Amino acid sequence: MGIAQRYERERERVDEVCRAAGRKPGDVLLLAVSKTVDVEGARQAFEAGARAFGENRPDELMRKAAALPDAAWHFIGNIQSRRIPDIVGASALIHSLYQEKHARKIDEAAAKLGRVQDVLIEVNVSGEASKSGVAPEDAAELVRMAVALTHVRVRGLMTMAPRGDAARARACFEGLAALQADIRAQLSADDAAVFDQLSAGMSEDWEEAVAAGSTIVRIGRAIFSEEFA
Ligand SMILES: *Cc1c(COP(=O)(O)O)cnc(C)c1O
Numbered sequence: 001m002g003i004a005q006r007y008e009r010e011r012e013r014v015d016e017v018c019r020a021a022g023r024k025p026g027d028v029l030l031l032a033v034s035k036t037v038d039v040e041g042a043r044q045a046f047e048a049g050a051r052a053f054g055e056n057r058p059d060e061l062m063r064k065a066a067a068l069p070d071a072a073w074h075f076i077g078n079i080q081s082r083r084i085p086d087i088v089g090a091s092a093l094i095h096s097l098y099q100e101k102h103a104r105k106i107d108e109a110a111a112k113l114g115r116v117q118d119v120l121i122e123v124n125v126s127g128e129a130s131k132s133g134v135a136p137e138d139a140a141e142l143v144r145m146a147v148a149l150t151h152v153r154v155r156g157l158m159t160m161a162p163r164g165d166a167a168r169a170r171a172c173f174e175g176l177a178a179l180q181a182d183i184r185a186q187l188s189a190d191d192a193a194v195f196d197q198l199s200a201g202m203s204e205d206w207e208e209a210v211a212a213g214s215t216i217v218r219i220g221r222a223i224f225s226e227e228f229a
Contacts, residue, residue: 033220156197173212
């Protein structure tokens with residue numbers, strides 16, 4: 001099986017799991033995380049129908065976005081201040097914002113480009129020390145701060161679940177969905193209307209995430225790795 005077949009298989013499975021969860025297929029964006037392959041690998045997924053890709057390094061993001069400009073490119077990696085202009089220049093959506101100072105710099109960079117940058121706030125729901133993200137109890141304050149920036153549009157929340165345990169992953173995703181609903185209820189009607197995205201679920205746990213309400217699943221190895229069963 002090649003990249004195209006694995007992409008098609010994942011797309012079909014996401015649609016099936018949506019239906020099983022009583023959700024509309026198409027309500028969940030399959031983000032193809034192409035960080036482990038070169039442009040050619042990403043192109044194979046594009047030709048099979050993938051139109052949204054995730055990258056975690058600014059250089060790769062820029063390179064692949066330039067090679068495949070008809071796809072949407074999302075930044076899912078660690079944000080470094082000095083790379084923010086590059087990230088903003090190439091990203092349809094930034095998934096991994098969790099620091100106030102970065103929110104301000106994204107706002108400045110987007111203003112210079114005359115655009116509004118869509119972002120998600122990354123939340124460390126599980127509390128694992130190895131995970132980045134704002135603590136759940138501090139998420140609402142960061143959302144309020146970022147929502148007030150003119151060139152930033154806060155679209156929702158993102159998280160990464162503990163690995164290897166479906167029940168813990170499910171609890172983590174449900175916690176993220178509950179937090180989103182809670183924060184959304186505190187926003188103005190206009191801000192709440194666009195605060196509708198939940199980026200949750202990777203190759204091993206996206207089924208749990210879809211059941212918990214995820215709107216973006218970030219799938220890497222299940223598409224791009226031959227080793228992934
Ligand atoms: C690499 C990565 C993914 C994809 O992980 P897989 O297990 O390969 O599906 C998703 N989200 C983030 C933030 C990543 O860094």
